[in-house]
Amino acid sequence: MSELLGGRLDFGTVVPLPLEEEIKHSYLDYAMSVIVGRALPDARDGLKPVQRRVLYAMLELGLRHNQAYKKSARVVGETMGKYHPHSDSAIYDTMARLAQDFSMRYPLVDGQGNFGSIDGDPPAAMRYTEARLSALGEEMLENIDEETVDWGPNFDDSLKEPLVLPSRIPNLLVNGSTGIAVGMATNIPPHNLTEVADALCYMLDHEDVELGELLHFLPGPDFPTGGEILGRDGIVEAYRTGRGRISVRGKTHVEDVKRGKKAIVITEIPYMVNKTNLIEAIVRGVQEKHLDGITDIRDESDRRGLRIVLEVNRDMDSQVALRQLYSRTQLQTTYGVINLALVDGQPRELPLLEMLKVFLSHRRNVVRRRTAYRLRKAEARAHIVEGLLKALDIIEEVIAVVRGSKDPNEARQGLTDRLGFSEPQAQAILDMRLQRLTGLERHKLEEEYAQLLGDIEMYRSILANPKVLDGVVKEEIEDVKARFGNPRRTEILDAMEDVSMEDLIPEKEIVVVLSRDNYLRRMMLEEYRLQNRGGKGVKGATPKEEDEISLVTVTTTHRDLFLFTTKGRVFAIRGHMIPQPRSGKGKPVSSFISLEEDEKVVALRDSRLSGARFVFFITRQGVAKRMPVTELENITRAGRRVLSLDSGDAIARVRCTSGEEDLLFVTASGQALRVPENEFRPLGRQARGVRGIRLDEGDVVVGCDVVQAGTDLLLINEKGLGKRTPFEEFTPHHRGGGGVRAMRLGAKTGLLVGSWGAAEKDEILLISNRGRMVRLAAEDIPILSREATGPIVVRLDEGDEVADASIIRAEEEEEE
Structure with a gap:
């Protein structure tokens, strides 16, 4: 070899590379190959x-x-x-x-x-x-x-x-996917085709769709093996972020068997659970005494379906045995959702909205390209048919040109030069059979030409108009749904898991507090004993200076709490889900609900809406809106938009009404306006609302109360002074007025914190910026005229001010 190379070895260009760099690049190339090309x-x-x-x-x-x-x-x-x-x-x-x-x-x-x-x-x-x-x-x-x-x-x-x-089917959602790549994995659950199709059609009809709206059409995964999904929180989290944990359990029922014994019969098991492994785990649990009371196990599955029979000892409660199976075997599992897929060749975790949008974008592109292809074909064919029809009209001249030509090329040239046909038309005429000269064949050509012109017009309208294009996409989705859709197999349980949790949690009244830096916590209402007017209260928390109290309300551990935000959205969370810290300020509200940038919670409201027909909103800038209470049904942690707000405006108060009541608006500077509710026509969720009260410059709305018999208007200012004033002192006016004075204010009183309708037997929970809480009886606060300021109802430390108040209704305590 050395002789062939002139006595020296030639290895070409040698590039020295650090081993670490070469391994890094090679491994990254391998990882991307697995991610994109395999997993x-x-x-x-x-x-x-x-x-x-x-x-x-x-x-x-x-x-x-x-x-x-x-x-x-x-x-x-x-x-x-x-x-x-x-x-x-x-x-x-x-x-x-x-x-x-x-x-x-x-x-x-x-x-x-x-x-x-x-x-x-x-x-x-x-x-x-x-x-x-x-x-x-x-x-x-x-x-x-x-x-x-x-x-x-x-x-x-x-x-x-x-x-x-x-x-034509949204396969990523319908069949899901499972795969392990390098440093990442995907685990997308399957869904019901009918539900996914309905969600896609709704998105095509509505441009600005929110997750809460889609959950009405697509409530959750639908596994091929059936089973039950426990609760919706994991589903909402997975749909919102692309990741979540869903609890899935098999379907069971209890049957009576011989000699008074009972048997647990398993008819469906969680998705991806091996039936043999499940039975072996149950047998092992019985042998190792992890599972009590099971005396016999039989697999009676056949071609008609799955059936595992577990006989239970007479002394054993079958429900207790079932709970043991759920907690100690794969009869109940957690499905970890990871919606990881390739978008433009890059791996991305996709929320539900993004997954649906990617599919719709793909279908639009497919229909657009297919239509362009069909348009080209139709135009080319129409050109040919047009030439054939023209040839039939001048058939004698065509025949003369063809007969007078010595070869096909000369005939084709003659047709184009002398008779004005194009090259494709000329070739089609030369290829035409004599039977095309019959009247029937001419009629067929005319019908084909008319059909082609109609198709061309349709194709052009699809390409020119996005709405028409979306109509084609929607029509094809509905066609697939009609032909292949079938009923849901997996049942989603709202109550089962929640009820079992709540059975362990006594229903008690709680105080829910939101701090100014958006931390949420709860405390037991019973901790705050009733005090006389002028008391200093008890310490509800020890917030830092930047963690002063923003909002407070009273609800129960078993009720939903509505959270209204600055951007006009509302979320619902269960009372017992809110943390009750022994010390500290709770959890960020963003860990419960998904807030957009610069979005804050501005109102807390107990979800108890018995007898109410409308929800009334008043913003800090005086914009009012009345909305049917049905718009708040089935709200979850995913949220729903209920009010369109002007820039810089926010919700001030939320009230429930019957539809035939008067409302009293109160501003921070002490003005009040009473307006009949029927002056505000009902509006939908996307509407902005109308002017409720005219405000002076710098003034804002701090109160909105329903005028009811047996209640008075409670007013509290920043320095802890307060009074009750009969609603009768405020005469009704039209909406949009400036109102009348409700309380005389000055430097020693500060601005009004808010107003509340309170009855004699009600109680009031006041909270200060520094976490001081006072619970007192409404009857201890004197009834005074509109012009009065009122006495001190809560004594505050120097520099402290009243932050908010909440009414504890007497009738609710009686029902409890």
């Missing part, structure tokens, strides 16, 4: 590359749902030889999973033979089984031959393969 699905069609290649190979083999089955080995060979040069077992396992009705909510492959079982049995060898595309699987490939998707070279650059499928 993660594309957000558009919900498929990994191997799944996409299997489905496309089956289409090329002609294995449609109404054609004969072919051996699985042939599909595997076609896929491996043309598109996926990897292990045949990996390809076969992929195809088998696409055919398993216990793995896929909607199988994309129709398998014949043993494709595995829920017991964990593997599929039979590929030489024994047969397969074809399912009808739904074909929908994944519909219109793939109409330039609807991008194509790329296969592994040896000898063929082209689709980089994504047109996918």
Whole structure:
């Protein structure tokens, strides 16, 4: 060798590289190859590359749902030889999973033979089984031959393969996906096709859609094995952020068996749980005394469905045994949702809204490209048909030109030069058969031409008008829903888990406090004993200077609490979910609800709305709105928008009304305006509202109270002075007025903190900025005229001020 190289060795250009850098780059290249090319699905069609290649190979083999089955080995060979040069077992396992009705909510492959079982049995060898595309699987490939998707070279650059499928079904959500990449993983649960289709259609009809609205159509995952989902908080969190934990349990019931014994019968198990492993775990738990009272275990599953029978000892409560099964076996599991998928080739964790938007964007693109393709074809064909019709009109001249030509090229040239036909038209005329000269054939050409012109107009309208395009997308989604949709299998339980939790938590009245830096906490109301007017109260918290009290309300551990925000949204959380710290300031409100940037909670409201027909809002700038109470039904932690606000404005008060009452607006400077409720017509959630009270410059609304018989207007100012004034002293006026004086204010009183309607038997809970709380009887506060200021109702430390107050209704305590 050295002689051939002139006595020296030549290794070419040598580039020295640090080993650490080379390993880093090589590992990153490998990681991205696994992430993009193997483990993660594309957000558009919900498929990994191997799944996409299997489905496309089956289409090329002609294995449609109404054609004969072919051996699985042939599909595997076609896929491996043309598109996926990897292990045949990996390809076969992929195809088998696409055919398993216990793995896929909607199988994309129709398998014949043993494709595995829920017991964990593997599929039979590929030489024994047969397969074809399912009808739904074909929908994944519909219109793939109409330039609807991008194509790329296969592994040896000898063929082209689709980089994504047109996918008329939202497969990423409908069938979910599971995969482990390098440093990341995906675990997307399956959903019901009907529900996903309804959510997509709603998004097409409404531009600004919020998560809370979509939950009405898409309440949660729908597993192929059924089961029950416990609670909605995990679902909302997963849909909001892309990650969440969902508790899933199997379906059971209790049956009477021989000699007075009872048996727990399991008919559905959680998704991805192996039935054999579950039974073995139960047997092991009985042997090791983790599970009590189970005397016999039988697997009675057959082709009609799953059935596991657990006989229970006569002395054992079957419900106690069932709770042990839930807590100590996989009969109840936690499904960790990770909505990780590829968007533009990059891995991203996707909230529900983003997943639906990606699919809709993909479908719009597919329909747009398909329409452009069909338009080109239709225009080309219309051009040909137009030429044929023209030729029939001047057939003698055409025949003369053709007969007078010595060869086809001269005839084609003569038709274009002398008769004005284009090259394609001339060729079509030369290819035309003599039967086209009959009257019937001419009629067919005229019908075809009219149809083509109609199609061309339709295609152009689709491409020119996004609304028309969305209409086509919606129509196709509804068609898929009508043909393949089926009822939900997994039941979502609102009450079961919550009730069991609340059974352990006594229903007690609580004080919920929100600090100025948005920390939420609760305390027991009973801790604050009734005091006489002028008392100093007890310490409710020891907030830092920047953590002064902002809002306070009274509710119970079993009720929902509505939280209204500066941006006109409302959220609901259960009372017992709010922390009760022995010390400290609680938890950030953002850990319970999803707040946007610069969005803050401005009102807390007990969800008890018995007898109310409307919810009334008044903003700090005096804008008022009356909304039907039905708009607040089924609100969750996902939230819902209920009021459109002007820039810089915020909700001041929220009240519930019957529809036939008067409302009294009160401002910080002590002005009050009484207005009949019917002056405000009911408005929907997106409406802004109308002027309720005219404000002087710098003044803001701090109170809004329903005028009711047996109640008086309670007014408290910043320095702790207060009074009650009869509502009769305020005569009704039209909305938009400036009002009359409600309290005489000065430097020693400060501004009004708020106003509240209070009855003689009610109690008042006052809280100061520094956390001092006073609970006193309403009857201890004197009734005075509008012009009066009132006596001291709470003594404050120097520098402290009243932050808020809440009314403890006497009738609610009696009901409790």
